[in-house]
Amino acid sequence: MPPQTRPSLCLFCAFASEHVTRPLRLRPLAQVAYRSTNSSGSELEEPKALDSLKIDEETFERAWRRFEQDTRQNLRKKGDVLSSANKGKNSLDALLRYNFYAQICNAKFTQAELENQRELADLRYPGEWYPGARSVGRTIHLHVGPTNSGKTYHALKRLEEAESGVYLGPLRLLAHEVYSRLNAKGKPCALVTGEEKRIPDVDYAMTSCTVEMAPLNAKLDVAVIDEIQMINHIERGWAWTAALLGLQAKEVHVCGEERAVPIVRELCALLGDKVEVHRYSRLTPLEVADKSLNGNLNKLEKGDCIVSFSVLGIHALRKEIEKKTGRKVAIVYGSLPPETRAQQAKLFNDPDNDYDFLVASDAIGMGLNLSVKRIIFEAMSKSNGQKLMPLNISDVKQIGGRAGRYRTAHQAISEGSSKDAPEATNNSGNGLDDSNSPTAVQPSKPKSSTVGYVTTLEAFDYPALKSKMSKDPPMILTAGIFPPAIIIERFANYFPPGTPFSYILLRLHEIADMHPRFHQCDLRDITSIADAIQTVQNLSVIDRLTLCSAPANMRNPNEQKFIHALAECIAEGRSGHLLDLPYLPLELLDQSPSGEREYLRNLEQMHKMLVLYLWLSYRFPNVFTTRSLADYTKKLVENSIESCLQDFSFTPAAIKAAKRKKKMEELMKRGKGDPNTEPEPAKRDSQKDPPKISNRTYPPKLKSKKNISALSQHGTPPSPLPVVPTLKLKLRLPLLGLEPRTLSVAFCS
Helix, strand or coil: CCCCCCCCCCHHHHHHCCCCCCCCCHHHHHCCCCCCCCCCCCHHHCHHHHHHHCCCHHHHHHHHHHHHHHHHHHHHCCCHHHHHHHHCHHHHHHHHHHHHHHHHHHHHCCHHHHHHHHHHCECCCHHHHCHHHHCCCCEEEEEECCCCCCHHHHHHHHHHHCCCEEEEECCHHHHHHHHHHHHHCCCCEEEECCCCEECCCCCCCEEEEEHHHCCCCCEEEEEEECCHHHHHCCCCHHHHHHHHHHCEEEEEEEEECHHHHHHHHHHHHHHCCEEEEEECCCCCCEEECCCCCCCCHHHCCCCEEEECCCHHHHHHHHHHHHHHHCCEEEEECCCCCHHHHHHHHHHHHCCCCCEEEEEECHHHHCCECCCECEEEECCCEEECCCCEEECCHHHHHHHHCCECCCCCHHHHHHHCCCCCHHHHHHCCCECCCCCCCCCCCCCCCCCCCCCEEEEECCHHHHHHHHHHHCCCCCCCCCEEECCCHHHHHHHHCCCCCCCCHHHHHHHHHHHCECCCCEEECCCHHHHHHHHHCCCCCCCCHHHHHHHHCCCCCCCCHHHHHHHHHHHHHHHHCCCCCHHHCCCCCHHHHHCCCCCCHHHHHHHHHHHHHHHHHHHHHHHCCCCCCCHHHHHHHHHHHHHHHHHHHHHCCCCHHHHHHHHHHHHHHHHHHHCCCCCCCCCCCCCCCCCCCCCECCCCCCCCCCCCHHHHHHHHCCCCCCCCCCCCCEEEEEEEECCCCCCCEEEEEEEEC
16 A cells, blocks of 8 residues: 655655656656645645636635646656656746646637637748838848958948948947947947947937847848847847848848858748858968867966856866966956956956956857957866756857957057047957957958967867867758747737736747747746746736846846836836835945955846846836936946956965955054054144045945935946056155155055
8 A cells, every 4th residue: 555645745746655667767856846835735826826827726726636637647658747857947847837827727718719829829931020021122141151250340341331220239249349330430320239228419320239129110221130140049049030030121231150051041032032142261270279288277378268167167267377377367257247248358358467368158259359369168068057068069169269369459459540549449348250340441361370279178178179170060950939029919818817928928839830940939038037927916918028028037036036026116107216126235335345256146146137127127117217327336336346356366466465455454443554664653733635646536435225326426437447456545654754644545456
């Protein structure tokens, strides 16, 4: 007789107690289901969840019992549940939620309603979603080639010659670069990204934006779409597909890798557009080094970039390299603000400071101009969120191609004309994949080639690198799509009030009829946000869809609570003043700077929350009215992050300076002054102000979030010094035999 099951456990634990023959690996995987002290075993039973589902407790209990039975049957058949369990907790959780929602909702549909749903889920012809573009006789110019081949340069030259046009890039850094260059060229240009809009004071016909913000309703002469190979991206690919299918431009210049040619040709054939392919060769040679570094960091040379695929690994490498070499290390990774990444790249590119090395993630693959001599892979695998996976060929070549850049931003400043130099200086850390200056002369191969080298840190990774660098990446076969808002809104109308929005999206994803040249983009992040705001009442379908598109990280519990609070402001129509929002840790700006990883991580998370607020402020301007305050606070956070990265170094000289600073602070607290100065004579009676050593002014310190508004009136906070920071100390020094005075001096660390 099987043992008595315990109602306090989840249904998987109950099933595990039965004597059923099954693989041993099922047992630990089954434990990822949610546990609850209630008999039903789910947090869905909470009152808010029941209200949002429009059901009572009795209906919930009946549905849950049916759900348990169906899931047990599915487990015995080793169906979708087991495959989802192998993918990890999040995949299993999403499947269980979807199955339970289906248990409640599907019983309410008639056969006619189900047929109407399937008819609306016909996504085979996405070209028909953009009738305006079909009425334009378009020519698609496809510029393809490896990294650093000049393909983006030629596309941008055509954009400069047009009367009206748009640039679409994958990153805000790239959009900002084109925005700055076009304005410097005398062509007024607007910048439009998810969290920022800069509109010129004069009439303009040019726009530079991220690809998700493509102006699909505007009539244009020329459009440039950068990094077209991302049309196959599992999450963002829909944006490139929408831009390629929907831009109403006479000429569409598409830049990317050779492997994107077949899919672009096929899509253009479906649309009836003319295609011209322009191929380019790399301007400088790229070679695989003869051997690896064998794990010896002392073999690093100035201009080397070590690529690691975890944030902890990046910080650990930085610490170890600075300790062993005594030279400073710049770092770049995805969760750093774009402005900080550009600042770190600028420090690395400057040959006149002691930032000799760069440790970075795969974020260097695009968006930054780097004076890299050699790319060194710390590992040839990275985590996909569930397990370690080998790097694919395209990633290896994209990252490795950053070595041996033809013209870095610093070289462009040195070699360019005086007219272009000031603008280049402001953007020396960021740049386009193949063009550091669209205003510069046409690139040609240098007389003395700068060879770029690629290798690995460890010897056992070297064969994999050599093999992947010698192969061509597989061709792209499908393009990602996501249904337009109008289709989702019409599809949602078939469902009764209270139907979870995540279920509506997954239902559309499940029954959609697709063309073989397209695939549906992953809904994981979208459904996570949908579930986080499910209990918020009075949100329309468009409101929920807008919130689900927001740049929010649902793996962070604080961000989950923060977006829930923002959704409540939208639903209730009340003011979302920045200082009134919960879960936004503004008190971080009051803390003393620290070199601890936890402090930096908290700043990064706070920056993401502020970006989320700014993103929503452009979609709901009547709710989130403190955009300028949020923008100013974001700059404060960016300055804190940059100062944290620059002030806290692990070189022997920096460690010695930090110890000296700590000793000085202790002595100052005791009133003993600098131990290297003469003894302090008696104080004199003088009302005169002490002489000033520096004319530099400082904004008032942030003491509490109540006076951030007052801070914003002071102006933009000063950027951190590019090489080493200065410490403002008060020392007592004898001046020319006079009585001592208290002076404010810049004490370089």
